[in-house]
Amino acid sequence: MDSSKKSNIRTISEINQKIKSGDVQVVTAEEMKKLVESSGVEVAYKQVDVVTTGTFGAMCSSGAIINIGHSDPPIKIQRAWINDVEVSHPGAAVDLYIGATMMSETQPYEYGGGHVIEDLIAGKEVEVRATAYGTDCYPRTKLDTTITKDDLNQFFLLNFRNCYQRYVCATNSRDEVIYTYMGKLLPKFRNATYSGAGCLNPLMNDPNYETIGIGTRIFLGGAQGYVIGEGTQHDPSNRFGTLMVRGDCKQMSPEFIGGGAFTKYGTSLYVGMGIPIPLLNIGLAKKTALRDDEILTDIVDYGVPRRSRPKLGKVSYATLKSGEVTINDRKIKVSSLSSLKKAKKISEKLKSWIENGTFFLSAPAESLPTDSVCNVMRQSKEIAFVSSVFHEAVTCRVDEEIKAVAQRIISKSVNHVIVTDKLGEIKGIVTSWDLTRAIAEGKSRLADVITKRVFTTRPEETLEEASRKMAQHHISALPVLDHEKKVVGLITSEDISKLRGR
């Protein structure tokens, strides 16, 4: 027996010694839960040195920095595109940052920066175009060439926000399908989506970042990478921690990193990441035993396009992984947007690397903050909402005479009349144009003239969103409904342009 087994703590260098000698004991986070359940935390702590975690999901705040080398004559790139995806040029002459969410100018939404990174990693040839203003030392103004990863001096994944500790479960209250970064959400809560690996998630297994910090060696995209700090929007007090990471793309594999396309939302990068948690003390053994039913997240209505979206309840990752959640007393199917299969595979792969002695643990040079807060934007110009503009609506019932409605249009001098039922719920809309057409076509029943499928808005929607809806559907007004779907008013394109003209 060596001395470390007798004492109550382990050190990273002791574990690395065991990796070298082939004596290290590694389990995946999933195996750890089972071991603790069957043998208890003390036995598990004695037996296990390292717990491996994994996650594979769309991580939009990702990208790669590349250096393409100097051309002859040299160019100081001002704007550049790879496979028609604009890439940014943040540095001196020939360094480019490929942002995962930048979209192709010829195939928007289908191909983007994430796909460029994937194609380069897969060894494919990509087309680089660039323009410049030309200087005495960098005279060239245009560039057009094809390259592969072998032609790049550096090709590093440099992701500024990855690996959310957990994420929300999304659903949609609206009457229409919406396409979001949480996927396709059917109308009236007919489906839900979630993201994250739950009990396999790296940060969930070390929630106080006792072992994860700057310099922690990790599995990244199929190769060894590093944590280089906390990610942007890192919010540890709400258990929404994030990481900033770096890895050598030239060593990565398309099996564990690749582009993603979200219809009507944009492109992204699926990133595979795994972090080894060294069990330095028994507390960490307890933490890595955390089960899916103990990790809760909010069910959020993405039908409301505001920063604070309404929360509809809480749900555990165990329920989410079962494929069914209950919303408003109804059971609906819930989809995972990240891959649980790949997350598991990553935790197993990392385990085998450590067991084979090809992956050693590193002690962080600095810990991640555990008390920082994530603030909202300071908006120096107030933005306007429907609630500040809409006015009372003129209404009618579906069984009224066309003439009576026409008279109301004249006496109230409006163009739109909303058709409601006894309870104040919307049944349709009729415009002065509809009535003109009714006369021209000899129609006498109001029911034959009204538009029954009506696009609506809510007081808390922004004016921008309301005018986008009107433009999209080629209409000039939207009835305003409250949360009980009762008509509370009307907003017209005229109201909006008056406000803009002020």
Place this chain on the structure above:
Amino acid sequence: MDRILLRFSEENVEEPITSQVILELGIPMRIVTATVNSLGGDILVEVPAVHVEKIVKAFKAKGVIVKFPKLIEVDCDKCYDCGACYALCPVDAISYEEDYSVVFDEKTCIGSPCGLCVDACPARAIKLVEQNRNNRK
């Protein structure tokens, strides 16, 4: 149950062929989807597996083109096994296996009248198989 796709032409689309076959053979069929107009059309039917041969023969004898359709194609190399498609499927043709693999039951999928999963796939691994109605000989 097996699925067969019945293709009607402009010449025979007005004949009550499906009913005739059902009456003649006395075998029930379930119509899964139907896209028919005066120029012809496709009807996807589900029939008892033991009677498939008999039914196919009867339709062919009446001039109907019969196919065993592949309605959807999933590129397993592209698929991330996320399951973004799973909750959208109205006929429960998509499920998770024990190891979280995402699997398609091609026999349950109803194909092109639906297609809800296609644009929800972030890996763009799902394609509806066009039945090439306009290219037939």
